[in-house]
Amino acid sequence: MTEKSHAHALLGKLENYIQNEFPTDAGIGKSPRELYEPITYILSLDGKRIRPLLSLLAYGIYKTNPEAILSQAAAVEVFHNFTLMHDDIMDDAPLRRGKDAVHVKWDKNVAILSGDVMLVKAYDLLLPTDADKLGQVIRLFNKTAAEVCEGQQFDMNFESLASVNEYEYLNMIRLKTAVLLGFALQLGALLAGAEKEDAQKLYDFGMNIGVGFQLKDDLLDVFADQAKFGKQVGGDIISNKKTFLLIKALELAKGKDAEELNFWIAQKDFDKEEKVKAVRGIYEKLGIKAITEAKMNSYFEAGFAQYDAIHFKNEDYFLELKKITQDLIHREK
Structure with a gap:
């Protein structure tokens, strides 16, 4: 993103909008403070704002004043952070973006209630939409x-569950991750008055890219450069998380490979580095990295085929949205 890019300018306007809606002194004048301060807190934790940016740029493909939908774009971001707040409770995750999760900084009951208010606020932020839409x-x-x-x-x-198959896993990440990316893009297109077919293609683009993103995350968790990754490599292996890589490995492993893989899955006490090294070795032997990359790339290719088929009015926004997505695809952390 260059300083002169639409994305850079829109992110600045979006940030100002969110800060005005959720000021740092939100607890002052709003009672009880414990209900409102966590909302400001989680929205200030260095989020990339990718989802609302997708809405703004998708709008820009058809109309050149995307700042007109800052409220609706902010709704997408508020909803996303609401899900993170509640997910952290369910996962008992201590950190969010390197800082204390809300349920740790306050407590679980506060995090539940604050999250509920965020969901209500997301609806509030959608209300400026034209009555016909x-x-x-x-x-x-x-x-x-x-x-x-x-x-x-x-x-x-x-x-x-004892086992999860490939279809079940891909459907789960489609729902948990990809549908919101699809909606963010579709929302921008619909608000700009795009043709129904183009709005649907943008939704499908987001869906495919979203599934590809999660497969990329699965891959990075095992094979990323630790210096670039920003968190522990091999965390999914340590926790026996049923990612695409593990599912394929369990499907393909035979004989001694299957025995060793199941041995490490069953262990309760183990050296973390030893387990990561052993399981990664099995993945390498089975060609799991190449299999995952092929599946991931099939989603990316399908997504960009849908994107390239849309009818756009503003080429600069069209190209910028495509570039931002491609940059995300090639990330190493």
Whole structure:
């Protein structure tokens, strides 16, 4: 992103908008403070604002004043952070973006209630939508919100299941991660008055890119350069998380490879580095990295084929949105 890019300017305007909606002194004049301060806190934790930026740029493909939908774009970001606040409780995650999670800094009950208020506020931020589009936007938002919850429940269910197949996993990440990216893009297009077919193609683009992003995360967790990754490499292996890599390895491993993989999965007490090294070695032997990359790239290719087929009015926004997405795809952390 260059300083002169639309994205850079829009991110600045979005940040100002969010700060005005959720000022750092939110607790002053609003009671009880414990309910409102966590909202400002989580929204200030160095989020990339990717989802609302997708909405703004998708709008810009058709109209050149995307700042007109800052409220609706902010709704996407507020909803996303609401899900993170509640996910951290369910996952008992101590950190969010390197800082104390809300339920750690305050407590679980505060985090639940503050999250509830964020969901209500997301609806509030959608209300400036033109009357002829508001019903459709709310229906699509409700569908997306329910699907994100479905994905989270599937993810939690997987922890206690003996096995998960490839279809089940890909469907889970589609729901938990990809549908919100698709909605963010579709929202921008709909608000700009894009043709229904183009709005759907943008949604499908976001869905495919979203699944690809999660497969990329699975891959980086095992094979990333530790110096660039920003968190412990091999965390999914240590926790036996049923990622695409583990699912494929369990499917393909035979004989001694299967025995060794199941041995490490069953261990309760182990040296973390030893387990990561051993399981990564099995993955390398089975060609899991190449298999995952092929699956990931198939989603990226499908997504960009859909994107390239849309009818756009403003080429600069069209090209910028494509470049930002490609840059995210090639990230190393």
